[in-house]
Amino acid sequence: xxxxxxVAAPSVFSGTxxxxxxxxLLVEFGMFRQALLRGQVRLYAAQSTLISVxxxxxxAARHLPDLYVLAGLSFALKVVIVPVVLRRLLRGxxxxxxxxxxxDIAGSGSLSLATTVLVAIVLAAFGFFSVAxxxxxxxxxxxxxxxxxVAVVLVAFVLMIxxxxxASQAIGFxxxxxxxSLTALVVAAGxxxxxxxxxxxxxxVAVVVFGLLIRVHHGRAESLSTADLTRLRG
Amino acid sequence: xxxxxxIPVVQVLQVVTIAxxxxxxxxxxxxxxxxxxxxxxxxxxxxxxxxxKLFRKEALAPEGASWVFLAAPxxxxxxxxxxxxxxxxxxxxxxxxxxxxxILGGGFILSLASFLIAVAALETGSPYAQLGASxxxxxxxxxxxxxxxxxxTVALVTGTDLPYALAATVRSSxxxxxxxxxxxxxxxxxxxILYETGRIPVETHSGTNEFGMIEEARPFxxxxxYFALLKWGSAMKQLILxxxxxxxxxxxxxxASTAQAGSVVLAIxxxxxxxxxLGVVVAVIDNSFAKLRLFKITEFVSAAxxxxxxxxxxxxxxxx
Numbered sequence: 001x002x003x004x005x006x007v008a009a010p011s012v013f014s015g016t017x018x019x020x021x022x023x024x025l026l027v028e029f030g031m032f033r034q035a036l037l038r039g040q041v042r043l044y045a046a047q048s049t050l051i052s053v054x055x056x057x058x059x060a061a062r063h064l065p066d067l068y069v070l071a072g073l074s075f076a077l078k079v080v081i082v083p084v085v086l087r088r089l090l091r092g093x094x095x096x097x098x099x100x101x102x103x104d105i106a107g108s109g110s111l112s113l114a115t116t117v118l119v120a121i122v123l124a125a126f127g128f129f130s131v132a133x134x135x136x137x138x139x140x141x142x143x144x145x146x147x148x149x150v151a152v153v154l155v156a157f158v159l160m161i162x163x164x165x166x167a168s169q170a171i172g173f174x175x176x177x178x179x180x181s182l183t184a185l186v187v188a189a190g191x192x193x194x195x196x197x198x199x200x201x202x203x204x205v206a207v208v209v210f211g212l213l214i215r216v217h218h219g220r221a222e223s224l225s226t227a228d229l230t231r232l233r234g
Numbered sequence: 235x236x237x238x239x240x241i242p243v244v245q246v247l248q249v250v251t252i253a254x255x256x257x258x259x260x261x262x263x264x265x266x267x268x269x270x271x272x273x274x275x276x277x278x279x280x281x282x283x284x285x286x287k288l289f290r291k292e293a294l295a296p297e298g299a300s301w302v303f304l305a306a307p308x309x310x311x312x313x314x315x316x317x318x319x320x321x322x323x324x325x326x327x328x329x330x331x332x333x334x335x336x337i338l339g340g341g342f343i344l345s346l347a348s349f350l351i352a353v354a355a356l357e358t359g360s361p362y363a364q365l366g367a368s369x370x371x372x373x374x375x376x377x378x379x380x381x382x383x384x385x386x387t388v389a390l391v392t393g394t395d396l397p398y399a400l401a402a403t404v405r406s407s408x409x410x411x412x413x414x415x416x417x418x419x420x421x422x423x424x425x426x427i428l429y430e431t432g433r434i435p436v437e438t439h440s441g442t443n444e445f446g447m448i449e450e451a452r453p454f455x456x457x458x459x460y461f462a463l464l465k466w467g468s469a470m471k472q473l474i475l476x477x478x479x480x481x482x483x484x485x486x487x488x489x490a491s492t493a494q495a496g497s498v499v500l501a502i503x504x505x506x507x508x509x510x511x512l513g514v515v516v517a518v519i520d521n522s523f524a525k526l527r528l529f530k531i532t533e534f535v536s537a538a539x540x541x542x543x544x545x546x547x548x549x550x551x552x553x554x
Contacts, residue, residue, distance in 0.1 A: 114536040
């Protein structure tokens with residue numbers, strides 16, 4: 001019944017990869033709306049879980065046993081260790097001196113949520129169309145997942161630019177790294193394991209550095225907002 | 235072998251099924267909602283009793299309201315009775331009148347009904363009904379792009395925008411179900427349905443708080459049989475939208491592939507079961523989320539828009 005102009009469905013592997021990639025992008029959009037610091041960290045953990053699942057899918061589809069190790073490591077690091085470290089570093093920064101759980105970071109966006117989402121959609125579209133313009137076609141490469149990963153990176157930038165609180169900016173940076181891992185998984189699944197592990201530990205260092213920066217900022221400005229940082233303004 | 239029903243009978247059955255089952259589905263949802271909140275809740279058949287009661291009551295019109303006020307419920311009901319002809323309610327194959335209109339055609343008829351009810355609400359001069367009408371039109375203007383993008387997705391996936399064609403495509407292989415464009419379009423449509431049927435997070439379905447009312451405020455001034463038609467119509471609209479989501483997007487299985495009486499009856503049972511299942515999901519959502527403030531509804535719609543647009547994007551690269 002389908003007409004001749006219909007777009008054919010992708011194979012089950014690239015279909016699954018694309019769905020997971022789109023899930024990663026949607027979580028990235030979810031971060032725009034998240035009002036609690038705790039929720040923001042949870043969204044990051046959810047996004048990282050999706051990346052680990054994608055690693056398992058790619059490992060199974062391409063018969064790369066290394067990737068199972070990578071999936072396990074990235075799960076342990078990004079879903080367990082990084083959120084725990086972040087929560088420890090952010091403890092006591094809440095308005096009431098409580099845990100990071102109830103730190104309210106809502107309303108730190110410089111535009112309204114709906115407008116931010118529209119801006120991010122435009123940027124994501126740019127990512128999509130720029131990858132399409134490259135004209136990469138390969139039977140083993142899920143092109144859509146590649147385009148989505150570029151969109152994730154761009155949307156993470158929007159998150160870092162639009163939110164005026166240091167915590168969202170840090171998590172925007174970490175989720176940007178998730179976008180890059182997504183690209184790596186899709187394009188270069190056979191990357192040597194040692195390199196992937198080095199990237200992961202790089203992230204851990206970034207987490208500690210960002211955590212310390214957040215604490216220092218909070219110590220000086222008494223808030224997580226960067227709106228008060230105006231001393232150098234001419 | 236069961237006897238083969240004439241095609242026109244099947245066609246009429248599609249409309250009759252929707253009209254007859256719709257209040258029951260609303261009843262089940264009200265019951266489930268009440269149980270989730272720890273109340274006993276009304277009987278499942280309560281909506282039928284309500285309708286019977288209302289049909290016996292006297293009809294009043296506000297002073298100064300013209301004939302439009304009384305004609306609108308009838309015209310809206312006619313629209314709701316027309317749409318089931320266009321969508322796959324019971325059969326996998328297109329019935330003769332099924333090709334009168336595509337998804338957009340069905341959507342136009344549904345919006346015509348909603349427009350007529352809004353006009354009738356404006357006729358009343360009652361502030362609440364007018365407020366409801368104005369809000370309903372404002373927000374349906376911003377959900378319209380979402381529906382358009384869902385239709386674009388369907389058109390790109392099937393090469394046509396007939397609902398029967400998409401249902402057949404979804405049935406054809408597992409790859410069609412996991413493809414992101416399809417998942418995204420279905421999710422976006424579900425969010426639009428939550429809006430269109432006046433469910434949380436957009437509107438409290440059973441509330442009496444006028445400030446948050448959108449759809450529910452419009453029939454404030456109607457009474458008697460006219461009010462019954464509006465209530466019945468809104469239950470039918472809900473079931474029509476559920477049927478589109480279930481039988482076109484999510485689970486187009488259990489439909490009759492021939493006009494045999496046995497398989498048609500089976501299709502009716504399957505439709506009721508699937509609609510009730512979806513209704514339970516909606517009731518759970520109703521109980522798990524808070525209602526959005528009126529000015530936050532744009533955020534809800536922007537999320538639905540995001541899903542629908544991403545669906546088209548993924549198709550653009552041929553990977554959707």
